[in-house]
Amino acid sequence: MNGAHTLLQALLDNGVDVCFTNPGTSEMHTVAALDRVPGMRPVLCLFEGVATGAADGYGRMTGRPACTLLHLGPGLANGLANLHNARRARTPVVNVVGDHALLHKPYDSPLESDIDALAGAVSGWVRRTRDVAALGSDVAEAVARAEEGQVATLIVPADVTWEHTPPQEAVPAGPGTFPDAGEDRIAFVLATGEPTVILLGGDATRERGLRAAARIAAATGARLLCETFPARLERGGGLPEIERLGYLPETADAQLAGARHLVLAGAASPVSFFAYPHRASDLVPEGCDVHQLLGKGVGSPADALEWLAGQLEGIGAPAAPELPRPERPGRPTGALTAESAAQAVGALLPEGAIVVDEANTSGLWLPAATAGAPRHDWLALTGGAIGQGLPVATGAALACPDRPVLCLESDGSAMYTLQALWTQAREGLNVTTVVFDNRAYAVLGMELRQAGGGERGGALFDLSRPPLDFAALAEGMGVPAARAATADEFGALLERGLAEPGPFLVDCVVPRVV
Amino acid sequence: MNGAHTLLQALLDNGVDVCFTNPGTSEMHTVAALDRVPGMRPVLCLFEGVATGAADGYGRMTGRPACTLLHLGPGLANGLANLHNARRARTPVVNVVGDHALLHKPYDSPLESDIDALAGAVSGWVRRTRDVAALGSDVAEAVARAEEGQVATLIVPADVTWEHTPPQEAVPAGPGTFPDAGEDRIAFVLATGEPTVILLGGDATRERGLRAAARIAAATGARLLCETFPARLERGGGLPEIERLGYLPETADAQLAGARHLVLAGAASPVSFFAYPHRASDLVPEGCDVHQLLGKGVGSPADALEWLAGQLEGIGAPAAPELPRPERPGRPTGALTAESAAQAVGALLPEGAIVVDEANTSGLWLPAATAGAPRHDWLALTGGAIGQGLPVATGAALACPDRPVLCLESDGSAMYTLQALWTQAREGLNVTTVVFDNRAYAVLGMELRQAGGGERGGALFDLSRPPLDFAALAEGMGVPAARAATADEFGALLERGLAEPGPFLVDCVVPRVV
Structure with missing residues (x-):
């Protein structure tokens, strides 16, 4: 029994048995605990605004709170607008937000943000649990406060969920204290x-x-x-x-x-x-x-x-051996995988391309495969808040109308801000989007296994039921699109997308790599 | 020359000439000013997370800030996750957030929220302009601060954009000061x-x-x-x-x-x-x-x-005349309009239905048309933050699995959180969604005319280029769907959706009513 079990059991003991969620790594021990505390019904939402709005609808109809389980500040941020509506509806909602481990927070890692400020804007009650021993009573109070007709937000640091005893409170110095050399x-x-x-x-x-x-x-x-x-x-x-x-x-x-x-x-x-x-x-x-x-x-x-x-220069250190200049791979044939797709990208990337990379686990082979490509820019997911790729590609294409933009997306991230495709169509932007469609939040599946999770938790990272049809979704927003099932098809579609002006989307169906 | 002109001209004077936006009523004078300050390129995004991500992409590629124009706290909230990424990328972004008029804020109207707290979480610099005379210098400082490699947020109250002189600063008492009678x-x-x-x-x-x-x-x-x-x-x-x-x-x-x-x-x-x-x-x-x-x-x-x-009771006041009990309308035939669609809803609404209403301007005839329907619940957009309907319907269906849920959506609002359809498919929820597809943010078009806006501003509220194909979008997420072009077709599809278990979507193409 760790903090995650306590959290779920306390929610159940207080009558909360539905959880609308889009969890991440900092919530992984709670997801893993779903297999040991089976009374909680987890409902996966593809965007946090869906989770919070669903909790509002649930509360309006039952008079009892559902809970959410949201991933850090950015996950909460995505759910804020519908928490605002829930606040105005005086709906009971228990809003559970995972946070970095208490010992990790001083490091200002990429996903660190001011969760308390965000939560305060929509919540009648906010608490951060700092001790696993307080978790049960904090949950009870959150439910009681929610039942008064408001959003009650409980912030749960990752180490509180994985510990059996209070996490060590001593705050490390963190980085950034080096003398100016x-x-x-x-x-x-x-x-x-x-x-x-x-x-x-x-x-x-x-x-x-x-x-x-x-x-x-x-x-x-x-x-x-x-x-x-x-x-x-x-x-x-x-x-x-x-x-x-x-x-x-x-x-x-x-x-x-x-x-x-x-x-x-x-x-x-x-x-x-x-x-x-x-x-x-x-x-x-x-x-x-x-x-x-x-x-x-x-x-x-x-x-x-x-x-x-x-x-x-000229200090006489042994010169590093000249490395062979990387070469472009040939066009792949055969099965379409994340690796062969990367090879096709390396083979076809045009001069001056802007590559927006939110390929996540499917992107493992991209750096090596594109090292020998003509000159290009690579724009990455700087803050770790998914849903960045399609919008950044949109802005980059507007900034540089004479350069081709290639947006390498993963399916889960694409579904956060898919609406960007419409703006690409409306503005006639030259963006080719490749969705690496592995039908999973694969990185989270990997993290879940590491946290000892089982089937019920794993189901939350499965995007195959129902499968997403990205070609239909793109065409619904005016962006021509097609699905590739083989490496040859993918190469041909990528070539077409890069050659044609305006937006194009390739649904690139690949097996998971982790 | 009002504050809105000053705002746009100051942005242009400081080299900011692209604006990624999804504006609302509090930004209407700025939208109207687009026709008089033509150098600014407005780019409409269907969700604020697209606008902020696009500003990040633009800034990364040009080294210069684009601006956003976001609607109040909820609009900013929807854009926060990609502003978080922009902050981590050290991208220059001028984040312009409209706010209620200074004189309106004490009334705590439905869309009021703590914009400063939300903005502070992602911005290196935040200022609220309180005087139209300060707008030019505030914009210049926002651009300068953004160019240091950060998000600079300027909060612009509506009255600052419509005034030629400083808005009156005296704060009214606001409501809620009545004696407890x-x-x-x-x-x-x-x-x-x-x-x-x-x-x-x-x-x-x-x-x-x-x-x-x-x-x-x-x-x-x-x-x-x-x-x-x-x-x-x-x-x-x-x-x-x-x-x-x-x-x-x-x-x-x-x-x-x-x-x-x-x-x-x-x-x-x-x-x-x-x-x-x-x-x-x-x-x-x-x-x-x-x-x-x-x-x-x-x-x-x-x-x-x-x-x-x-x-x-029995005080002897004249009894109010007994009103005739409202009757259900007959099924409509002929042209499909917001009015005939409402008639079909009134004719077909089943006993015990849960109606989630985000129909906005297309919903004008719904209350009268459904007054004679069997017993039902009506769930409205309490906080004014659009994108609530599909998620609330999802939660209501989960809360009440034995009751039919009818979600009456407008097209612009549907595109905020369309991902809810996937959860409805995954969970097999009995939700029939009607999208009133008038290809406009119609309420905003009306507000724009009132603010004296012209064609360039008006283009921002036109959703017809490209048209959204809601049936394709729904089917892309595993929800069966069809488009209705006549009142008869709409009645038949609505009947089918309500009769079949599981989710169904009807794309209800209607003319604008305002």
């Missing part, structure tokens, strides 16, 4: 040749920063990485190809292992997206010194890197 | 026979409250009205039929004209949804005393009404 100090560190990683962010992921970073790497042997989700990474056409820091902490650990120094060039010190039991949030390896390249007096991170490159 | 006082007022309106809300719109209110009306000649958007109004099957307070202030004025007393039974004192130039927000007529029926000591508003009815 100054460029001279960093130049010295790099000159020593000690194992160093330079982590690129901000304008250091644009051509000037990348070229300067590559010169530094060549002169000193430092390794280069860039932020997991860069706002705009320039790639291809012979630009230095930069590996991105992995999303999973295990991957990031492997990438950073052995580093004696970490130089932050426009990036924040690396922390995991989420906390996990018995795992540090801070990804900086033991014994690694962090140096923040501030660009003070010289300007932006790219400016600072250029200055450093000038200082370090 | 006590039931005895109200009984006396009613017994005098002076012209009195009883405004019903809360549980006074349910059977017990309605029957008690009708007894009071019969005994005293008082007139009954209920809240404009009741959370749950019980109707039909011989229940007393209650007129709803009109949405437009002109309608409400006519309904309340001549009242010497207004008794609030579970409802707030009536205020207009929005402020308009030279119009009071308070809808209580001059010389009308407001009495709040608190139900103190006796319980809820329905309890208090029952007590009052008991006191007043």
Whole structure:
């Protein structure tokens, strides 16, 4: 019996047995507990505004509250408008919002936000449970307050759900407390040749920063990485190809292992997206010194890197071996998978493309497959709030009408803000959307298995009942579309979408990769 | 040159010339100004999460901010998740949020919310302009702050956009300051026979409250009205039929004209949804005393009404004439219009139905057409934040699996949270959705004409380019659907939807009524 069981059991004990939800990693232990506390009926909604509005409708008809289970601040934000309507209807709603583990919050990881401020705008009562021992009484009070005819919001940190005892309250210092080393100090560190990683962010992921970073790497042997989700990474056409820091902490650990120094060039010190039991949030390896390249007096991170490159060139460090320039893959044939689809993207990506990447788990092979493509920009999911791809592609196409935009979407994320397709049609925007249609919130399925979840929880991440027909959805909003079932079909449709002006959507049916 | 012109011109002067928007009534003067300040490119998005994500994409690619134009707190709330992503991407975004007129805010009208708290969660800079004279410099600072790589939110009250001079800052007292009259006082007022309106809300719109209110009306000649958007109004099957307070202030004025007393039974004192130039927000007529029926000591508003009815029965006031019991209309034939569609709903509404009403302007004829239908519940758009209908219908169907749910939707509102259809399919919910597909945000077109707007502004409320194919959209989410083009077809499809278990959608193509 951990906090998640207590949470569900307390809701049931207080008469709440329907949960409208679109959960995420910070709610995973609660999802896993659904298999052990079977009385709760979970109802999956494809967008949080549906979950909160459904809780309103349920409460209006029964006079009793349903609960929601929402994912952090962005999930709550998506549900706010219908909580506003519920507030005005004086509907009883128990609004459960998962939060990062208490020990993870100081790290300001990408999905961190001010949940209390958001919840306060629609709730008559807000509480954050900080101790698993208080969870039962907090739930009872939330239900009682909701039954007065209002939205009662209970914020439940992830470690409260996975712990059996109160989470340790001591707040770690968090990152960002490094002394301002100054460029001279960093130049010295790099000159020593000690194992160093330079982590690129901000304008250091644009051509000037990348070229300067590559010169530094060549002169000193430092390794280069860039932020997991860069706002705009320039790639291809012979630009230095930069590996991105992995999303999973295990991957990031492997990438950073052995580093004696970490130089932050426009990036924040690396922390995991989420906390996990018995795992540090801070990804900086033991014994690694962090140096923040501030660009003070010289300007932006790219400016600072250029200055450093000038200082370090010719210091006589062993030149890094010239890596073979990556090549474009050939067009794939045979089965359509996330891997063969990535190959087709690599084979067909046109010069000057803007790639908007919300492919999530289906995107595993995209970086390698497109490294040899002509020059392009790569726009990633910076804040981790899904539903960003189609809108960002829309804005990018409007900003750059002469460049092709390729939006690589996953099915679950696409359904958050699918309405963007209509604006693309209305404005005649040159966006080709590929929906990697694996009929699952696959990343969450993976997280659920890690949290020990079973079938009932797993059903919440299954998007196959009913299957979504993305071609019909696109055509319903005036965007021509087609479904690809083989790699050859996908290549042909991708080529067509990229060649034709205006928007086009390819429903790319692929097996899950995790 | 009013504040709206100043706003647009200042944005242009500072290099911001693209506006991603889904505006509403509080932004109408800014929309109207688009015709006089033609350099701004407005881009209509069907959901605010698209507008904010598009502004992120635009900013990432150009390095310059686009602006948004969002409608009050709920519109901002819908855009928050992608503003969160923009914040993490350090994208320059000028986020313009319309607010109620400064003089209207104390009235806590349905769409009032804490915009500052919501904006603060994603913005590096937030300002509320209170004086049209400061608008130019506030815009310049917003752009400058955005260009530092953050979301800069400027909150612009409606009266700042329509004024040429600073709006009067004196804050009116607002409603809700009436002395607690006590039931005895109200009984006396009613017994005098002076012209009195009883405004019903809360549980006074349910059977017990309605029957008690009708007894009071019969005994005293008082007139009954209920809240404009009741959370749950019980109707039909011989229940007393209650007129709803009109949405437009002109309608409400006519309904309340001549009242010497207004008794609030579970409802707030009536205020207009929005402020308009030279119009009071308070809808209580001059010389009308407001009495709040608190139900103190006796319980809820329905309890208090029952007590009052008991006191007043047999006081000998002239009995109100027995009104003819409303009849069901016949099934319509011929052209499909909002009126003939309402007639079909009235003819076919089954016993025990739950009607979720977000039909907006297309719903004009629904109350009269359904007054003679069998017993049903009517769930309205309580907080004015559109996108509520399909989710509330979903929750109501889950709450009451043995009752048919009829969701009467407008096209613009449906596109906010259309994802609810998938949950209806997945859960096999018995919801029949009618989309009144008039290819417009018609209520906004009407408001725009009132604000003196022209063609460029008007284009923002036109949903016909491209037309939305709601049948395709529904089928893309696993909900069977069909389009009706005549009243006969609509009747047949409505009958089919109500008869079949599981969800069904009827795309009901109708001309605009305003």
